[in-house]
Amino acid sequence: MMLNILKSKIHCARVTEANLHYMGSITIDEALMDAAGIVANEHVHVVNNNNGERIETYVIRGERGSGCICLNGAAARLFQVGDEVIIMAFAAMQPEEARTFRPSVIFPDENNRLSPSAE
Numbered sequence: 443m444m445l446n447i448l449k450s451k452i453h454c455a456r457v458t459e460a461n462l463h464y465m466g467s468i469t470i471d472e473a474l475m476d477a478a479g480i481v482a483n484e485h486v487h488v489v490n491n492n493n494g495e496r497i498e499t500y501v502i503r504g505e506r507g508s509g510c511i512c513l514n515g516a517a518a519r520l521f522q523v524g525d526e527v528i529i530m531a532f533a534a535m536q537p538e539e540a541r542t543f544r545p546s547v548i549f550p551d552e553n554n555r556l557s558p559s560a561e
Contacts, residue, residue, distance in 0.1 A: 448545045449533035450478040454491070455550050457525045459512035466515030467499050470529065472506040477556055479546040480531050488513070488521075489528045495520040509554035 452474055459469075468488055470480065480486065482503045489496050497517050504510035511529075513521040521527065535543060550556055 443537065444534040445537055445540045446532045447535050447540045447543055448530060450480045450531040451545060451547045452478050452529040453547055453549050454526050454528065455511045455554050456552060457511050457513060457521050457523055457527055458509060458554065460518035460521055460523060461512055461514045462518040464514035466517070467502045468517070468529070469502045469504040469510055469512040469514060471504045471508050471510045471554060473556065474548065474550060474554065475501065475503060477548045480529070484531050487530045487532070488517070490521050491526040491528065492522070493520070493525070511554055
């Protein structure tokens with residue numbers, strides 16, 4: 443049996459852009475992706491702390507150091523600039539591995555930047 447376990451989390455980032463006329467996805471600053479262990483095209487869940495909306499989408503690499511968190515396509519109707527979001531990626535693991543696995547969780551500041559020690 444495989445369990446789906448939290449692998450990576452970007453906790454309380456701020457939406458910097460919502461682009462309705464893009465095909466869909468979430469664009470994330472590459473520095474945040476690397477710090478959290480999220481890769482381009484990875485399936486993620488995104489929670490909007492401001493209105494309770496939850497979506498599933500895939501990740502597009504954003505410019506490193508830009509602080510970009512951009513909801514693209516239809517999700518742009520559910521997320522507004524300034525909304526606080528949690529971005530989570532999960533991985534399938536055997537129960538034995540899941541018992542000791544520790545997810546990568548990062549806490550960007552209000553400008554979606556990491557402290558120098560976290561980069």
